[in-house]
Amino acid sequence: MPTRYKMKIAYDGTRYAGWQVQPRHRTIQGEIELLLTRMTGQRKHVRVESSGRTDAGVHAHGQVAHFDLPGRIDPAYFRRGLNAQLDPDIRILTLEEVEPSFHARFSAVGKEYRYFIYNGKILPPTKRLYRLHEIRPLDIGAMRSAAELLAGEHDFAPFSANPNREIDGTVRTIHAFQVRKHGSEIELEVQGNGFLYKMVRSLSGFLVRVGRGELDPGAAVDILEHGKRTAVVPTAAPQGLFLWKVFY
Amino acid sequence: MPTRYKMKIAYDGTRYAGWQVQPRHRTIQGEIELLLTRMTGQRKHVRVESSGRTDAGVHAHGQVAHFDLPGRIDPAYFRRGLNAQLDPDIRILTLEEVEPSFHARFSAVGKEYRYFIYNGKILPPTKRLYRLHEIRPLDIGAMRSAAELLAGEHDFAPFSANPNREIDGTVRTIHAFQVRKHGSEIELEVQGNGFLYKMVRSLSGFLVRVGRGELDPGAAVDILEHGKRTAVVPTAAPQGLFLWKVFY
Numbered sequence: 321m322p323t324r325y326k327m328k329i330a331y332d333g334t335r336y337a338g339w340q341v342q343p344r345h346r347t348i349q350g351e352i353e354l355l356l357t358r359m360t361g362q363r364k365h366v367r368v369e370s371s372g373r374t375d376a377g378v379h380a381h382g383q384v385a386h387f388d389l390p391g392r393i394d395p396a397y398f399r400r401g402l403n404a405q406l407d408p409d410i411r412i413l414t415l416e417e418v419e420p421s422f423h424a425r426f427s428a429v430g431k432e433y434r435y436f437i438y439n440g441k442i443l444p445p446t447k448r449l450y451r452l453h454e455i456r457p458l459d460i461g462a463m464r465s466a467a468e469l470l471a472g473e474h475d476f477a478p479f480s481a482n483p484n485r486e487i488d489g490t491v492r493t494i495h496a497f498q499v500r501k502h503g504s505e506i507e508l509e510v511q512g513n514g515f516l517y518k519m520v521r522s523l524s525g526f527l528v529r530v531g532r533g534e535l536d537p538g539a540a541v542d543i544l545e546h547g548k549r550t551a552v553v554p555t556a557a558p559q560g561l562f563l564w565k566v567f568y
Numbered sequence: 569m570p571t572r573y574k575m576k577i578a579y580d581g582t583r584y585a586g587w588q589v590q591p592r593h594r595t596i597q598g599e600i601e602l603l604l605t606r607m608t609g610q611r612k613h614v615r616v617e618s619s620g621r622t623d624a625g626v627h628a629h630g631q632v633a634h635f636d637l638p639g640r641i642d643p644a645y646f647r648r649g650l651n652a653q654l655d656p657d658i659r660i661l662t663l664e665e666v667e668p669s670f671h672a673r674f675s676a677v678g679k680e681y682r683y684f685i686y687n688g689k690i691l692p693p694t695k696r697l698y699r700l701h702e703i704r705p706l707d708i709g710a711m712r713s714a715a716e717l718l719a720g721e722h723d724f725a726p727f728s729a730n731p732n733r734e735i736d737g738t739v740r741t742i743h744a745f746q747v748r749k750h751g752s753e754i755e756l757e758v759q760g761n762g763f764l765y766k767m768v769r770s771l772s773g774f775l776v777r778v779g780r781g782e783l784d785p786g787a788a789v790d791i792l793e794h795g796k797r798t799a800v801v802p803t804a805a806p807q808g809l810f811l812w813k814v815f816y
Binding site: 330331332379381403408409410411413442443444445446448449450 | 578579580627629651656657658659661690691692693694696697698
């Protein structure tokens with residue numbers, strides 16, 4: 321009976337082609353799996369299953385993943401050993417033994433994403449890899465109204481980058497959708513029971529258009545009723561997005 | 569009579585071999601001078617003089633520099649034209665015409681630097697290029713006491729990386745030296761009428777040793793009295809340092 325381990329991971333997605341293993345590309349999953357396989361001296365490649373993939377350039381504040389080992393390791397020592405050998409743009413925040421029934425993806429009951437916008441004339445150099453830059457002043461009130469209309473259970477197909485690929489259908493529930501502003505910084509925080517492909521970037525792209533005054537907040541209702549993805553909804557740039565938390 | 573322009577510059581020093589032009593290295597000054605020369609179509613290379621050099625890996629929130637042009641340009645349009653062609657890790661924040669007597673270095677009456685420390689177990693990936701990472705809990709009270717002892721007019725030769733190279737002597741005045749803590753973030757803010765070579769990194773390295781309990785705050789007095797650089801004072805890593813503001 322193998323032992324299952326759960327880990328919480330933070331990463332800066334800038335230098336990676338996303339979470340998922342791909343041939344001839346550096347990926348977060350690829351880096352961690354290679355190191356785990358070497359650290360534990362396994363003949364068989366150690367597979368790491370996450371709560372879900374993140375795209376190229378997207379960051380994580382609290383991604384969760386699990387993996388199995390034939391024996392037992394000491395989680396605290398093992399975690400430090402992993403961090404010592406990973407590049408500093410990937411950090412294992414916590415590592416613990418869990419029940420074999422735990423599954424990073426199937427056991428998750430919800431997720432929180434945050435999308436960061438710098439709404440000022442000049443994007444500070446040290447923020448350039450972690451913000452969407454929007455020069456035009458955004459109407460926060462209008463963005464909040466649109467976010468409220470998007471909260472709740474809806475068919476979010478118009479906010480999926482590939483609705484036909486969604487194997488679990490396209491109905492999801494957004495439990496909370498907050499829009500916060502501190503100075504030039506705008507933070508979108510969205511919690512839900514699941515998210516479609518590029519859904520948070522599509523919701524963010526839509527809110528930015530509302531904030532610019534190109535669309536009324538009420539367009540959220542029209543788009544949901546229309547039911548299909550259209551060019552009205554853009555996909556916001558990846559570097560503003562952080563997978564913030566996974567709920568179990 | 570040429571026209572003199574003053575600019576305020578922010579940069580992320582990560583990818584550069586510091587401010588000053590060097591053969592076969594990318595530098596901030598080199599990037600800006602090349603672009604200015606091309607933008608203005610000058611036969612003669614346009615020289616940019618800053619308030620002072622910053623070392624490789626050091627960042628700037630508000631570096632100041634000046635340059636001369638034979639004719640006049642519109643500062644607002646010209647600034648946007650520069651930013652459009654510079655890499656986003658260098659930003660011209662302001663640009664204005666000034667009196668020909670203004671000199672970025674000689675007119676400066678003081679400077680503010682900030683040094684950022686992440687004092688927690690695991691350095692967040694997105695902060696790795698902008699913080700010194702210190703795992704051991706630092707004693708902020710002791711660091712504040714040491715900072716107070718360092719404020720004022722002193723011969724700071726023991727905090728210069730090369731005291732014999734200092735052409736204006738080694739006596740400087742620190743007007744204010746603050747130590748702030750918010751959660752795991754520690755910020756050292758130092759204002760003075762001038763700083764010796766690697767002085768802020770040396771002061772920061774010393775304060776970290778005090779914070780760790782390796783040295784008493786009173787060691788500041790002994791070191792200043794001793795008058796010579798010793799191994800007791802380390803030079804803290806460049807990536808924690810920001811040239812924050814230049815006073816005129």
